[in-house]
Amino acid sequence: MSKTNSLWTARMGGMALLAAVLALAPLGFANAYYYDVAVGALFNAIICVGLNLLIGYGGQISLGHGAFFALGAYGSAIATSRWGVPSVAAMAASAVLVGLMAFVMARPILRLKGHYLAMATLGIGMIIYIVLKTEAQWTGGPDGMGVDPLSVAGLTLATDRQWYWLSAVLLLLAVWLSLNLVQSPVGRALRAGHGAEIGAQVVGVDTSHYKVLMFVVSAVFASVVGSLFAHKNGFITPDIAGFHRSIELVTMVVLGGMASIFGAVIGAFILTVLPQMLTAFDDYEAMIFGAIMMGTMIFLPKGLLPSLILLIRKRMGGRS
Amino acid sequence: MAELLQYLFAGLTSGAIYALAGLGFAIIYNASHVINFAQGEFIMIGGMATATLTAAGIPLPAAILAAMILTMLVGMALEKFAIEPARNADVVTIIIITIGASIFLRGAAQVVWDKEFHALAPFSGETPIRILGATLMPQSLWVFGVSMAAIALLWWFFNRTLFGKAMLATSFNRLAAQLMGIGVKRVLLVSFALSALLGAVGGIVVTPIAFTNYEAGIMLGLKGFSAAVLGGLGNGMGAVVGGLIVGIAEALGAGYVSSAYKDAIAFVIILFVLFFMPNGLFGKKGVDRV
Numbered sequence: 001m002s003k004t005n006s007l008w009t010a011r012m013g014g015m016a017l018l019a020a021v022l023a024l025a026p027l028g029f030a031n032a033y034y035y036d037v038a039v040g041a042l043f044n045a046i047i048c049v050g051l052n053l054l055i056g057y058g059g060q061i062s063l064g065h066g067a068f069f070a071l072g073a074y075g076s077a078i079a080t081s082r083w084g085v086p087s088v089a090a091m092a093a094s095a096v097l098v099g100l101m102a103f104v105m106a107r108p109i110l111r112l113k114g115h116y117l118a119m120a121t122l123g124i125g126m127i128i129y130i131v132l133k134t135e136a137q138w139t140g141g142p143d144g145m146g147v148d149p150l151s152v153a154g155l156t157l158a159t160d161r162q163w164y165w166l167s168a169v170l171l172l173l174a175v176w177l178s179l180n181l182v183q184s185p186v187g188r189a190l191r192a193g194h195g196a197e198i199g200a201q202v203v204g205v206d207t208s209h210y211k212v213l214m215f216v217v218s219a220v221f222a223s224v225v226g227s228l229f230a231h232k233n234g235f236i237t238p239d240i241a242g243f244h245r246s247i248e249l250v251t252m253v254v255l256g257g258m259a260s261i262f263g264a265v266i267g268a269f270i271l272t273v274l275p276q277m278l279t280a281f282d283d284y285e286a287m288i289f290g291a292i293m294m295g296t297m298i299f300l301p302k303g304l305l306p307s308l309i310l311l312i313r314k315r316m317g318g319r320s
Numbered sequence: 321m322a323e324l325l326q327y328l329f330a331g332l333t334s335g336a337i338y339a340l341a342g343l344g345f346a347i348i349y350n351a352s353h354v355i356n357f358a359q360g361e362f363i364m365i366g367g368m369a370t371a372t373l374t375a376a377g378i379p380l381p382a383a384i385l386a387a388m389i390l391t392m393l394v395g396m397a398l399e400k401f402a403i404e405p406a407r408n409a410d411v412v413t414i415i416i417i418t419i420g421a422s423i424f425l426r427g428a429a430q431v432v433w434d435k436e437f438h439a440l441a442p443f444s445g446e447t448p449i450r451i452l453g454a455t456l457m458p459q460s461l462w463v464f465g466v467s468m469a470a471i472a473l474l475w476w477f478f479n480r481t482l483f484g485k486a487m488l489a490t491s492f493n494r495l496a497a498q499l500m501g502i503g504v505k506r507v508l509l510v511s512f513a514l515s516a517l518l519g520a521v522g523g524i525v526v527t528p529i530a531f532t533n534y535e536a537g538i539m540l541g542l543k544g545f546s547a548a549v550l551g552g553l554g555n556g557m558g559a560v561v562g563g564l565i566v567g568i569a570e571a572l573g574a575g576y577v578s579s580a581y582k583d584a585i586a587f588v589i590i591l592f593v594l595f596f597m598p599n600g601l602f603g604k605k606g607v608d609r610v
Binding site: 054061108112114115116118119120122123124126127129130134243247250251254259283284285286287288289290291292293294297298301 | 355402403406409410411412413414415416417419420421422423424425426427428431538542544545549553580581583584587588590591594595598606
């Protein structure tokens with residue numbers, strides 16, 4: 001009992017810490033550019049928290065989540081600018097559609113394992129990317145399309161500052177939702193699934209049901225953020241659905257630490273801010289990025305946060 | 321009829337490249353159960369190195385040899401410094417490592433060369449050959465002929481040489497092979513060298529047709545993978561047949577259905593195979609261990 005209690009407080013402590021960091025971070029922001037990068041990091045963090053449910057807890061890889069992100073973005077863009085649907089309604093409708101799509105795809109996809117699963121999700125992502133690029137009458141083709149700013153009940157979100165606070169609140173909401181999912185019977189069943197799927201099935205856990213749930217939740221997270229991104233950026237191109245985008249998302253989750261919600265947040269922050277710093281190295285950016293990906297996976301296969309926690313525990317010499 | 325023949329020529333040409341890429345996947349997968357997402361980069365490096373070296377005035381044969389050696393060294397370095405240290409990592413981790421490697425290699429190509437497209441002159445002129453109303457470029461013959469020769473050589477290597485047999489044995493049962501005195505580490509290294517070499521060969525012969533730049537490997541690699549999946553992961557000849565099927569399906573799809581969706585066809589094939597016959601055309605049925 002006391003153990004679950006301390007675990008519970010540790011998680012709530014983590015949330016409080018995250019909230020404090022998000023609230024205090026703007027003190028260090030010198031100009032709008034900082035806000036802009038921070039919003040990008042928050043967007044990625046929200047997607048990664050969702051994706052981490054699937055990868056870290058469900059034990060499933062997806063190389064196609066960039067496509068869900070892009071579908072949310074294009075859904076919002078098309079509905080608001082072509083049909084005049086209010087932004088929030090467009091965002092919700094896109095999320096529902098993407099959720100439904102993920103639900104339909106989930107069963108056949110999640111039956112696959114390892115490399116096959118990676119390949120199937122990659123295939124779906126690529127097909128969606130090619131469709132977005134080709135159906136120019138809807139999407140503007142490779143040149144992309146413009147998107148109106150986000151307006152909620154007559155109020156228009158215009159500054160990076162406002163976007164920062166909106167996405168900070170959404171990130172906290174996403175983390176809270178995920179913590180609850182992970183701690184629920186659903187989450188426990190899923191963790192059993194990751195460790196020993198057949199074992200869990202034997203004791204009567206319907207693992208595939210939970211994996212489908214995680215797949216849908218992670219797709220919806222990506223879709224909502226995609227909608228937000230479209231409004232914030234004001235312009236989208238099919239590249240947001242590309243292979244590179246999906247890889248980036250998975251790397252964030254894995255870098256931060258699989259099966260660690262706060263790890264996913266940290267991974268998203270690092271990999272969003274890092275390229276901004278690497279632009280100084282210009283031509284070497286891709287090389288450094290690739291080297292970091294390989295290096296972390298080779299030397300810290302559990303990811304940054306879990307490795308750090310492990311290190312601290314070792315230092316404490318098992319006193320706790 | 322002439323139209324169909326024309327599409328078949330185009331399909332067999334690109335199919336041969338996919339077959340080489342797919343075979344490269346299969347060799348590495350067999351030796352190490354790693355899906356090497358940097359396979360396409362081997363193709364790119366082979367093509368880029370040959371194109372830039374010949375542009376610098378080095379005779380074609382020397383440039384080709386240098387490109388093949390360079391690509392093999394890259395493949396071996398990849399195995400030594402990225403795959404070997406992560407031997408016991410799980411599938412997701414290894415996938416990320418090889419994807420990281422592919423990004424790294426693309427970045428390196430950008431630095432060593434540039435972001436421009438590079439061309440290479442066709443090996444034996446540009447006079448088209450007319451067959452039954454369809455035209456065939458001599459370079460297509462080079463692509464197909466060289467690919468098939470490489471595949472035949474590889475078959476000979478795996479079935480008729482001691483080291484090739486040792487590699488096959490390792491893919492069937494790693495531990496047993498080790499107990500029989502096979503140097504499993506060396507097998508791993510050679511498998512990366514071989515598939516890098518195959519990639520380089522593909523890149524070299526296809527560059528006169530398709531041009532090349534630092535990103536040219538992405539799509540070729542992914543299509544090679546769909547060839548490997550279609551043939552059944554780990555089945556070399558399956559990958560070759562898979563590559564030809566993907567190439568032909570693509571050419572027919574582009575010709576008769578929609579050229580805009582040409583690139584999507586390989587991925588539709590992947591999904592179809594995975595959903596309806598997950599072991600591919602010739603793959604063994606997998607058994608899960610609890």
